[in-house]
Amino acid sequence: MTGEPLIDPFGREVNYLRVSVTDRCDFRCVYCMSEEMTFLPKAEILSLEELDRVCSAFVSRGVRKLRLTGGEPLVRRNIMSLFRNLSRHLDSGDLDELTVTTNASQLSKYAKELAGYGVRRINVSLDSLLPEKFASITRWGKFDKVMAGLEAAKDAGIEVKINCVALKGVNDDEICEFVGWCGKHGFDLTFIEVMPMGDIGGETRVDQYLPLSMVRATLNEKWTLDDIDYSSGGPARYSICKETGRKVGFITPMTHNFCESCNRVRLTCTGTLYMCLGQEDAADLRTPLRMSDQDDLLLDAIDEAIGRKPKGHDFIIDRRRQRPSVSRHMSVTGG
Ligand code: SAM
Ligand code: SF4
Numbered sequence: 001m002t003g004e005p006l007i008d009p010f011g012r013e014v015n016y017l018r019v020s021v022t023d024r025c026d027f028r029c030v031y032c033m034s035e036e037m038t039f040l041p042k043a044e045i046l047s048l049e050e051l052d053r054v055c056s057a058f059v060s061r062g063v064r065k066l067r068l069t070g071g072e073p074l075v076r077r078n079i080m081s082l083f084r085n086l087s088r089h090l091d092s093g094d095l096d097e098l099t100v101t102t103n104a105s106q107l108s109k110y111a112k113e114l115a116g117y118g119v120r121r122i123n124v125s126l127d128s129l130l131p132e133k134f135a136s137i138t139r140w141g142k143f144d145k146v147m148a149g150l151e152a153a154k155d156a157g158i159e160v161k162i163n164c165v166a167l168k169g170v171n172d173d174e175i176c177e178f179v180g181w182c183g184k185h186g187f188d189l190t191f192i193e194v195m196p197m198g199d200i201g202g203e204t205r206v207d208q209y210l211p212l213s214m215v216r217a218t219l220n221e222k223w224t225l226d227d228i229d230y231s232s233g234g235p236a237r238y239s240i241c242k243e244t245g246r247k248v249g250f251i252t253p254m255t256h257n258f259c260e261s262c263n264r265v266r267l268t269c270t271g272t273l274y275m276c277l278g279q280e281d282a283a284d285l286r287t288p289l290r291m292s293d294q295d296d297l298l299l300d301a302i303d304e305a306i307g308r309k310p311k312g313h314d315f316i317i318d319r320r321r322q323r324p325s326v327s328r329h330m331s332v333t334g335g
Helices: 048-060 079-092 107-116 131-138 143-155 172-185 212-222 286-291 296-306
Strands: 016-020 065-069 097-102 121-125 159-166 188-193 225-227 237-241 247-251 264-267 272-274 282-284
Touching: 016 048, 048 065, 048 079, 048 286, 048 296, 065 079, 079 097, 079 107, 107 143, 121 143, 131 143, 143 159, 159 172, 172 188, 172 212, 188 212, 212 225, 212 247, 282 286, 282 296, 286 296
Parallel strands: 016 065, 016 264, 065 097, 097 121, 121 159, 159 188, 188 247
Antiparallel strands: 225 237, 237 247, 264 272, 272 282
16 A cells, blocks of 8 residues: 555545446346346446556555456456456555456356466355246356356365345245255355346336345244354355354345445446445546546545545335336446
């Protein structure tokens, strides 16, 4: 770190940057995208070199964890070059963790290389263990490819945490099975409540919303979950499953407010910085980035943005509103 740490108006230090490197994806998960999506024109997207510059500017100001996400980060062309370049911050000791959230479709191809660039843990999204149901949730996903990708990650020595979005009437009957399956494979697991982000076509979130209190009640019928104090630096609350010995986490943005300890900001692939996942306010970093080869303007814009980080968010899934409370898709801001 060469500059001052990034401290927001509420005294929280921002040391975690999530970067959506593309808005494109090879899946069309029903809760995330509609089948017909209009993606951003190329000129608006930061090049891999520009993404490296922004990430490195944040690292110079004390960011110690970088997560690349999307869309599907591993479908961006030449994405391995960004991992390779960013890994220099791991080597220098300025960065603690370089990681990725992925649907695993490309992991067979890339797991080994990722491990070589210092990626030790990854998050993989998986919402069903049944091939047919998996196909109906992801629309375009290939279950076997995902399973092969997970094996490749294991073989490369990468730790995997499965993220499972709890969907009412869709995967609620698999909740207990997920814990056993993850235990068998040595994966940690986090359940996520569906968030009202972006227009997704026909279905409404009210239909999909399954509070994690109900997930937890279901799990308690089969598994012994002991709450632990562990934090991965994120909003999940963790338990240990006594029978499998693996962690089971719960991310409940709808029912539990985790904003007090928020240490993160999110960059989109167009260089827009969102200081809060649940708010519309954002800062344009692409203009200062492209205005100069030096980073002064960029760093000023980052400081100005962190000075506006809001105290918290207010998601609502409401039967009367029937509209997403945040209009952009999760694939834009990154999960
Ligand atoms: N494509 C990658 C993947 O699926 O892991 C990374 C991007 S995806 C947008 C990141 C995470 O956001 C995934 O775990 C996904 O399940 C979650 N997600 C997407 N839309 C969501 C929503 N409306 N509510 C809750 N989680 C959502
Ligand atoms: Fe793609 Fe991930 Fe969204 Fe699914 S959740 S459509 S894999 S970006």
